[in-house]
Amino acid sequence: MVHIFKMFDKYIALDVNSGCVHVMDKLCYDIINFMNVKNFAPTSSEARFKLIDDLKYDYDRTEIGEALDDITELYNDGLLWSKDDFKVATDLKKNSPIKAMCLHVSHDCNLRCKYCFADEGKYHSEKGELMTAETGKKAMDFLVKNSGKRKNLEVDFFGGEPLLNFDVVKEVVEYARELEKKYDKNFRFTITTNGILLDDDKIDYINNNMGNIVLSIDGRKEVNDRMRYRADGSGSYDRIVPLFQKVAESRNQDKYYVRGTFTRQNLDFSEDVIHLADLGFEQISIEPVVCDEETDYSLREEDLPKIFEEYEKLVKEYVKRIKEGNGFNFFHFMVDLEEGPCIIKRLSGCGCGCEYLAVAPNGDVYPCHQFVGHEEYKMGSLHDDKGLNQELRSGFEQCNVYTKPKCKDCFAKFFCSGGCVANASLINGDMKEPHKLSCEMMKKRVECSLYAKAALAED
Amino acid sequence: MKRIKTLNSASLKESACKGGCGECQTSCQSACKTSCTVANQKCESNK
C-alpha cells in the first residue's frame, strides 16, 4: 500500500509497510497515482505502455521513462508497495504482563471544566471520592505482582484533580520506591494536573520524582476560561499560566506537556497552540474534544474541513519556527522516522485492558481511564482476590490493526495503532469500530507530520 | 535518483525482528490521554 498526498508545495508518498517516506516531483506523484488507481505493479510492461499513453500529453516521453525507472528501482528495493508480512506479530498481547497504570487518586476537582469526560471530576460515582493510601499501595503491589519480566513500570496520577490528594500521591510514590528495590523494577511516575494547587513544594516534589507532568490548559485566555472555570464561574487562566511557566522552566523545557482540548467553539485552535508557544512553552499537545455529540461544543463531521485547514496552518508555522530556531514540539507532529517504535508496538494499540489498566478511587479496576465508572467494563477490584475478568480482557487482547476492518486498509495504521478503543466502545458500541471523526483527524495529523519532515529535510 | 528523495530507511521492516520487548511507554501515559498515537513514542530497546 502506498499513500500519496500533496501538501503545500510537496508531493509525498508513504510506503505503509516499510514506513518509507518519499518526497517527489509531480510526475512521479502522477505515476504512483496511476499505479494505485489501476492496481498495476511498476514492473509490468502493460503498465509502462498504458502509463505513457495516459501521460503523454502532460509530460515528455523520456521524462516519463526516467521517472518510471526511479519508481521501479524503489519498488525492487522494497521501498514502494512493499509487502505486509507483519500479521504474524498480532498474537502478542495474549497473557502480556501489566506494566502501566492510571491511578485515579481523586475524583474530586476544584474546577468545573465543561467538557470534562470525568463529569466534573466525579466520574460516575459518589461526589469527590478520594483514593486512600491503602488502595494506592495495593495498586502498586498488584502492578508489581503482575508485571512479569517487565522492568519499567508506569504510573500516572490522574483524576479529577490529583493535587487534591497529594499526600496519598506521595505515600504511594514512597511505597513504590521500596518495591522497586525489592523486586528490581523501575517505576516511572507521571501526573496530570489542572495546576490550581501547584506551589513551590509540590513543584519540587514532582520534579524530583516524576518523569513527566501534564499541565492542562486550553490556550488563549478567553478559550481556556470559557471551558475551564471554578465552581464560582471564574476562569483558571490567570492563576495557572505563571505556575505552568515556572514548571516548564524548572524542568528545562523538557519532560512536561501543556495539554489542552479544542472544541467546536475554538475551531481556530492553531491560534491556541501558537499562543502557548508564545507563552514560552516548548512541549505542547492540543487534542480534539471527546464528548456526547449532542452538546453545543462537540466536533462534527461538517467541522472537518476547518479542522484540516487549522492543522495545515499549524504545521506551516511549526516548520517555520523550527527553521528560525525558535521551534516548539507539537505532540502529534513528532514522528521519528528512523528510531520510532517497533512494528509490534505499532500494530498492537494502546494496550488498554491488557498491559495498561486504570484504578478508580475505590479500588475498582477498569481497562483504562476513559472506561472508569462504566460498570459494564469493570474488570475487577483490588479489594478481593477474584482477579480480573478474563473474558473482558480477551476482548482487548484481540484488538490490533489487523482485527479492525477499517484499520487494516488504513494508511495511518502504523502511526495510529488502531485508534482509541474507549471511543470505539463507548461511542460506537464496538471496540473494533474506530470513531470515524477521530480517524479523519488522525490521518490528517499523520500527513501534516510527514509534511513537516519533508519540509525540514529540504536543503 | 533525481526526482525522488527518500527520507528514511525501511525502518519498520527492520524493527520486526528485534521489537516487542514492551519496555517503552504506554501511549496514553504520555500526554494526550484520548488517542492512540504511537509513532511519536520512543523505543527503548538496546540497539
Ligand code: SF4
Ligand atoms: S521499547 Fe522498542 S522494541 Fe521494545 S516494544 Fe517498545 S518500541 Fe518495541
Ligand code: SF4
Ligand atoms: S486512523 Fe482510524 S482506521 Fe486508521 S488505523 Fe487509526 S483507528 Fe484505524
Ligand code: SF4
Ligand atoms: S482506549 Fe483510548 S483512552 Fe484508553 S488507553 Fe487506549 S487510546 Fe487511551
